[in-house]
Ligand SMILES: Nc1nc2c(ncn2[C@@H]2O[C@H](COP(=O)(O)OP(=O)(O)OP(=O)(O)O)[C@@H](O)[C@H]2O)c(=O)[nH]1
C-alpha cells in the first residue's frame with residue numbers, strides 16, 4: 001500500500017503517483033485526501049485472496065460514495081440533473097440575475113478560486129459534482145488560457161446551468177449544499193420585454209435566494225444609467241406581479257463592479273433607484289432586500305469586497321440541520337421524456 005494514502009475524488013491520480021486533482025501541494029489541505037488505505041483496494045485484495053474471503057469485513061460504503069458520485073461527469077447541471085443532489089441533502093438554490101456583463105459568472109469563478117486556495121468566509125470546500133463546470137467558468141481567468149486579462153466568457157443563452165458546491169462550516173461543522181445558477185444576462189433582458197420570456201426563466205420558483213446584479217460601471221454613466229434602472233425595476237416588478245418568485249425568497253441587490261464607482265453612495269440617482277427597488281421588494285416578499293456592494297474581480301487588481309458577505313448571507317438561513325425535504329428543481333409533471341423520469345425515482349425520499 002502506498003504511503004501517499006488515497007483520494008475519494010473520482011479521477012484523482014494521487015494514489016498512483018500523479019498530482020492532486022484539486023491542485024493542493026500539501027495533501028493535508030485537500031478535503032478529499034485521506035492517509036488511510038483505500039477501501040476499494042482493500043476490498044479487491046481481500047476478495048481476490050481465496051484463503052481469506054471475509055464478506056462481513058467489507059465496509060458499508062453507502063455513506064462514503066453516493067449514487068451521484070458514481071454518475072457525475074463533473075459538468076454543470078440542468079434542473080433535472082440536479083434533482084438527485086436536492087434529494088440527498090437540503091440544498092440552497094441561488095439564482096444570480098442581471099443584465100449582460102453585470103458580473104454574475106465572475107462571482108462563480110471567483111468563489112471557486114477562493115476555495116481552491118484556502119477556506120473562505122468561515123467555510124471550507126467539501127466537494128462538488130460540477131468541477132468541470134467550475135473549471136470552464138474559470139478558464140479565461142487562468143494563465144493557461146493565455147488571455148491578456150482575467151475575464152469570463154459570455155454565458156450561452158441556450159444553456160440553463162447550475163453549479164454545485166458543498167461547504168463545511170469551520171465552526172460548528174455543518175455541511176451546506178449550494179446550487180448556483182449561471183444564466184445568460186440576455187435571458188433577463190428578454191424577460192423585461194416579454195412575459196413569455198419571463199415565464200421561461202428557469203429555477204425561479206424554487207429559488208431560496210435571488211440576487212439582482214446592478215452594474216456600477218453602467219449605472220455611473222449618465223448615458224446608460226436610465227436604461228439599466230428601467231430594466232432592473234421592470235424585472236423586479238414583473239417577477240412580483242407574475243409571482244415568478246416565491247414571497248419566501250430572500251432578495252439581494254448587488255451593486256457589482258463597485259471598484260469602478262467609489263462615490264456611488266452620494267449619487268442621488270443611485271439612492272433613488274435602490275429605494276424604489278427596496279419598496280418593490282417590501283411590497284411582495286416576506287423579508288426586506290439586502291444591499292451588497294460587490295467587487296469580485298476589481299480592476300486594476302486589488303482586494304475583493306462583498307463576496308464573503310454574500311456567501312454568508314446565502315448560508316445563514318441554509319436548512320443544513322433539518323431532515324431532508326426533497327424539493328426538486330424541476331417538477332415531475334413538467335418532464336415528458338421517459339429517460340428524465342429516472343431523476344425522480346429511487347432513494348428514501350423519492351416521491
Ligand atoms: N472592474 C470589475 N470588472 C468585473 C468585476 N466582476 C466582473 N467584471 C468583469 O465584467 C465582465 C463581465 O463579467 P461576467 O461575469 O462574464 O458577466 P455576466 O453577468 O456573467 O455576463 P453574461 O454571461 O453575458 O450575462 C468581465 O470582463 C469581468 O472580468 C468587478 O468586480 N470589477
Ligand SMILES: [Mg+2]
Nearest residue numbers: 104105154155
Ligand atoms: Mg455569464
